[in-house]
Amino acid sequence: MxxxxxxxxxxxxxxxxxxxxIHDIDELVEKIKSMKQIFGSQFQHCLAVKSNPIIEILKIVVEFGMGLECASEEEVHLALAAGCVPKLILHNGPAKSQAEIDRCLSIGISFVLNDFIEVNRVASSPELSKSSSSIAIRINPLVGGGTIEKTSVSLNDSKFGFPVSLEKEIIEYYEKYSWLNGIHVHSGSQGMSVESLVKGVSRMLKIARKIEGFRGEKLDWIDIGGGLPFDYRVGRTSPSHQEYVNSLKQTLPDLFDGRVVFTEFGRSIMAxxxxxxxxxxxxxxxxxxxxxxxxxxxxxxxxxxxxxxxxxxxxxxxxxxxxxxxxxxxxxxxxxxxxxxxxxxxxxxxxxxxxxxxxxxxxxxxxxxxxxxxxxxxxxxxxxxxxxxxxxxxxxxxxxxxxx
The missing domain is CATH 2.40.37.10 (Lyase, Ornithine Decarboxylase; Chain A, domain 1)
Incomplete structure (x- = not known):
């Protein structure tokens, strides 16, 4: 602070x-402005609601142009109450019921789908044909557990996303369903290095390129998740947003070729x-x-x-x-x-x-x-x-x- x-x-x-x-609101606003400048205008940043769901805080981040990433329908409700427009609300939760999916499709909430069950629930929803929702499949990049395995989502037994080893099945879904217009990856939180995060984005982007190749056009959006670690100890050495962007640009320059790219930071903005x-x-x-x-x-x-x-x-x-x-x-x-x-x-x-x-x-x-x-x-x-x-x-x- x-x-x-x-x-x-x-x-x-x-x-x-x-x-x-006691929250320093001026510091929060300064961080949002700095992050937007560092990443550039093609990036749409979202705050992970679970990091700090206080409505007055959410209203501030929405006022300064951020969307809100939600892990439950209850968090979607908080995001709407904070004044976030539905298309900038990303429902990322791993336990979406059919009724929940139907309700969110009816108001245009954006979705990240974790598995074939959720894909099939969206496909069978009576709300899909008239929905304005943006919808992506989540990729599990299998980059390992980092230093805190319990907050990693990149192990083979993770409940989050399609493992990259199922690339063939992932691509088949995009061939079958034109309403899949985005793709998502998130490697984990706090225990993941910048190198691991970039590797996860790289593995997702490899699949995205193949999808775009057979479709003949770019996906509408890519979501690279969050997870940038924060060092709580004295003399902290937390990687900055600038370091992360530099690493992404050096490794994956085509990520910055004009696509809309979402992020889902929490700790690095709020802690x-x-x-x-x-x-x-x-x-x-x-x-x-x-x-x-x-x-x-x-x-x-x-x-x-x-x-x-x-x-x-x-x-x-x-x-x-x-x-x-x-x-x-x-x-x-x-x-x-x-x-x-x-x-x-x-x-x-x-x-x-x-x-x-x-x-x-x-x-x-x-x-x-x-x-x-x-x-x-x-x-x-x-x-x-x-x-x-x-x-x-x-x-x-x-x-x-x-x-x-």
Whole structure:
């Protein structure tokens, strides 16, 4: 988060809340503008809604020309509520029912089809003949699992897409169905290198060229997915959008020959735009280690808490005391609710605040209801002014969720 907030401002924004998330809206807008300039006008960028589904955030990215990539019909509903036009909403979910496909075809939502079942469901839909939907088949490029296998979608057992080994069958679908007017690839998220992402695009583009060869014309659109990794650690070395574009241009110059190319970034656009702030509820020392309990833990950082070798966030404390070995605990009722193992943080007192950095993506959107704690309020910061982006949960909202 580029905006530098002093402790007084943090306390003003926190108010009487236990915790709060603060989004730098100016940084988000700056990133969108920069990305559009780097990639060029033939690229249509979409935000992965699952990275941050807050409606007020989605409205901002739509206002600045982005589409929205959705992993469920519920996310399609969010995208429409944010004012996104149907043709720039990409429904990418792996569990599309026939009824869901029919509804989305009826309003012109764009589709990425994961398997022959979804292709056949579209083909049999009574809505297809009158639909304006753009439709693509998803390719699994089989480039491997990267450094985080669970977020890769490029292994042979993936539920996402047609493996490139089925090239003959893929091409036959394009020969049979003229309404297939695009093609898609996505190799994975966070654990994939730029080289792996480019290799995935290359394997998809090879099939696209063959389709275009027998059709005698270019496909209307190509989708190269997202997945650009973000380094959460101190001294980060995240690859930039410029590095990705440079690699694509060097390896696949014909990708830039005028086709409409979609992207589906999430983390690389959203992650660094936000921080979270929490009161320190308890402090104790044991065997020379400082233990802090804050109001955010695996309810918001479930991947980090359960798999700290692969996932990470930086934490700081509003204290200028010397560093000591520290364990940061969350508020949930199980012993694994710890963030990052033993780390060095300043010696803290009850009045200090915990700051969790780079929380703009895959945090509040993955909120866990374990122990029924209410999610935090989300505040936007722009030109020095604050704006409510998401009302925090409450005891009443929890009661409503579990009532008839």
């Amino acid at each position: 580029k905006s530098v907030l002093d402790e007084f401002t943090l306390r003003q924004i926190l108010g009487n809340e236990r915790s709060v998330i 660094s735009n936000a921080i979270a702030v929490s009161r320190i509820e308890k402090i104790w020392l044991r065997d020379g280690v400082q233990h802090l309990i804050g109001h955010l833990g695996s309810d918001m950082f479930i991947r980090w808490a359960l798999n700290p070798d692969d996932w990470h966030h930086r934490i700081s404390v509003t204290s200028e005391s010397p560093n000591v070995p520290t364990v940061v605990h969350g508020p949930l009722c199980y012993n694994g609710d710890k963030l990052g193992g033993t780390i060095d943080l300043p010696s803290a007192k009850d009045s200090d605040l915990l700051i969790y950095h780079d929380v703009g993506a895959y945090t509040i959107s993955m909120w866990s209801g374990h122990c029924n704690r209410a999610r935090p309020k989300v505040i936007g910061l722009s030109n020095g002014e604050t704006k409510l982006l998401l009302q925090g949960g409450s005891k009443d909202s929890i009661l409503k969720m579990w009532s008839t």
